[in-house]
Amino acid sequence: MASFFDLLRDIIHPGYCRRCGGCVAFCQANNYGALETSPEGWPQFRNAERCLECGVCYQICPATGQLTAETRRRVAWSAPIGRVMDSGVFRSTASSAATHPDGKVGLGLIEHLFATDRIDGAVVLPTDHVFNKASQLARTPDQLRALDDKGLTTSQVRAAASSLEVLGSVRKTGLRRVAFMGTPCQVETVRKMEILAVPPAERLYCTIGCFCDGDFLLGPAQQDRLEKLGFFRWNDVRHITLRDHLEFWLAEGKTRDIPMEDLDFMRRYACRLCTDYSAQFADLAVGGTGAPHGWSTVIARTPLGQAILSEARQTALEPFNGTAASQTRHNALYTVCRLAERKQHRALHSSRAAM
Ligand code: SF4
Numbered sequence: 068m069a070s071f072f073d074l075l076r077d078i079i080h081p082g083y084c085r086r087c088g089g090c091v092a093f094c095q096a097n098n099y100g101a102l103e104t105s106p107e108g109w110p111q112f113r114n115a116e117r118c119l120e121c122g123v124c125y126q127i128c129p130a131t132g133q134l135t136a137e138t139r140r141r142v143a144w145s146a147p148i149g150r151v152m153d154s155g156v157f158r159s160t161a162s163s164a165a166t167h168p169d170g171k172v173g174l175g176l177i178e179h180l181f182a183t184d185r186i187d188g189a190v191v192l193p194t195d196h197v198f199n200k201a202s203q204l205a206r207t208p209d210q211l212r213a214l215d216d217k218g219l220t221t222s223q224v225r226a227a228a229s230s231l232e233v234l235g236s237v238r239k240t241g242l243r244r245v246a247f248m249g250t251p252c253q254v255e256t257v258r259k260m261e262i263l264a265v266p267p268a269e270r271l272y273c274t275i276g277c278f279c280d281g282d283f284l285l286g287p288a289q290q291d292r293l294e295k296l297g298f299f300r301w302n303d304v305r306h307i308t309l310r311d312h313l314e315f316w317l318a319e320g321k322t323r324d325i326p327m328e329d330l331d332f333m334r335r336y337a338c339r340l341c342t343d344y345s346a347q348f349a350d351l352a353v354g355g356t357g358a359p360h361g362w363s364t365v366i367a368r369t370p371l372g373q374a375i376l377s378e379a380r381q382t383a384l385e386p387f388n389g390t391a392a393s394q395t396r397h398n399a400l401y402t403v404c405r406l407a408e409r410k411q412h413r414a415l416h417s418s419r420a421a422m
């Protein structure tokens with residue numbers, strides 16, 4: 068049985084680790100302290116002698132290719148971007164959504180799940196400061212709104228490896244049904260964890276995946292280059308939204324766009340090999356891609372996702388009904404498909420270059 072020793076050899080040391088956080092969060096020797104996350108976000112042994120060599124970490128890792136066929140079967144996956152049962156362009160009906168770059172769709176969906184008593188907890192992504200995210204667990208609608216005041220986001224311009232650690236911590240709570248919001252690679256890990264029935268899979272209600280073009284390294288050199296590419300000063304940035312480009316929202320509502328192709332200098336190596344843009348394994352996939360400013364594209368991928376979207380659009384979500392609404396919905400899905408294909412081509416090119 069392949070274990071964390073094999074994960075180190077096959078995935079982590081060669082640079083393929085996506086830093087999803089799953090191996091540490093769901094390690095079967097978690098209580099004995101076998102694994103830990105390094106200060107830089109890499110999984111590592113804390114005490115190798117505690118490893119049970121059970122193989123769970125290797126099987127759930129999204130970079131090993133294990134359980135891929137089962138994962139696809141579970142969500143009735145089909146090419147090129149996974150199953151699409153329903154889709155549209157929405158924003159939250161919360162009053163604060165009208166002026167938000169992505170329309171606070173994540174907030175709307177999770178508020179709806181709380182309001183209809185579907186969940187008693189949600190792992191969400193508040194932003195501390197533009198690129199910085201730290202996942203947190205909201206146990207009540209009030210806690211959710213407090214996190215939203217910090218800036219709840221579906222814009223995956225930087226993954227938070229802590230998301231799965233927070234989900235893993237649900238085991239130690241009395242929560243019964245939890246919604247999980249994260250990157251496509253994290254959603255894939257969660258699906259594999261469900262297949263293996265690794266706790267707290269039994270407490271997971273639904274997964275909301277955010278469109279993702281990469282996790283970016285952000286140090287002083289990268290900030291400096293972004294400022295030059297976008298003609299802005301970092302201190303003026305208020306929000307960042309991922310569309311078919313990276314959109315920087317500055318003070319006084321001004322925006323600056325940087326094409327994603329120009330960001331290879333800061334995209335992490337493992338993300339160049341990743342093929343999932345549109346959260347193919349999630350119940351619901353969301354993000355600003357293809358939607359007009361102030362709105363988000365939502366794709367329902369499973370019967371559960373479809374039911375949630377269908378109910379939420381009556382209450383918590385407002386559908387885009389502006390001029391050419393049906394054309395807007397069509398364009399949104401088309402843009403997601405186009406960017407998903409671009410990511411798949413980039414991964415193919417990068418893996419060939421690595422051979
Ligand atoms: S105990 Fe299992 S899940 Fe934990 S590191 Fe060892 S092989 Fe991986």
Ligand code: SF4
Pocket residue numbers: 074078079083084085086087088089090091110124127128129130256
């Ligand atoms: S991709 Fe995730 S599961 Fe795989 S080694 Fe990295 S952190 Fe662990």
Ligand code: SF4
Pocket residue numbers: 085226250251252253279280281282337338339341342343
């Ligand atoms: S590009 Fe892929 S590997 Fe990187 S954060 Fe996004 S989903 Fe994860």
